[in-house]
Amino acid sequence: MTEFLDAFQGVTPARRGPGPLGKIILVILWLGVCVLPLALSVSAIQLTTGRIGTPGTLTVLSCQPLGQGRYDCKGSFLPDSGGPAVPVDASPDSDAGEVTRAQLTPAGDRAVPTGAKGLLAALALPAVGAGGLGFLPYVLLYWSGARRGRRTAIIVGSVLTAAGLLLAIVGMVAAA
Structure with a gap:
């Protein structure tokens, strides 16, 4: 309860962010949320490409x-x-x-459906997962205290997230 009162009073806690165990749990959950759509979409992609x-x-x-x-x-x-x-x-x-x-x-x-329409529709969900992974390297660099590479991680993360969002939107439009 004191954390909520501190937030209202403008007091900044001495410790910022989760502890080591919390960071590990967050990374595992982040990976699970982003990799699961990739894994679950394999059969749909194989269907639309004619592999199965x-x-x-x-x-x-x-x-x-x-x-x-x-x-x-x-x-x-x-x-x-x-x-x-x-x-x-x-x-x-x-x-x-x-x-x-x-x-x-x-x-x-x-x-x-097969062809471009079917493939784009099948790629919509994994695109969301791939886009979600974009900023994980930056967060890991930030938590480790590393200064080098954070700018590159932001640029690459932005591009990957934007590409994932764009492909997800194109896939949803193709499915409609």
Whole structure:
């Protein structure tokens, strides 16, 4: 409670920032929040690039509104190999009647768009994670007390964060 009273009275505490254990915990959490989207997006990127799954054509048959701007879309996937059409879940940002190149998941229950649109949409989430990592080197240099390299870390962090934000926005627009 005294920390809150000190903040109101303008008293600066003698110790600034977290202790060594707090710093370790913060770095682990920071890495977890930023690396997890990268790890979780690997299968989506592999699907949109054609490394896994079955290539074919997706025809969106219907999109039912679920409320609050959400939709449940169903489609029919026709594999390039010439097999029978498979009923699948389509991307919620699809429109009924839309026909697009897609990749069927190995489970065979969902089809995702391929090409530039699909890849940009799949890269939106990992871009946020990569952008979030931008300033971690600066924070580590600051906490260690190092003076050299902090300016470079700020410049590189700014560029990486801006690039991550830009790619995330482009991916979200491509997905829409």
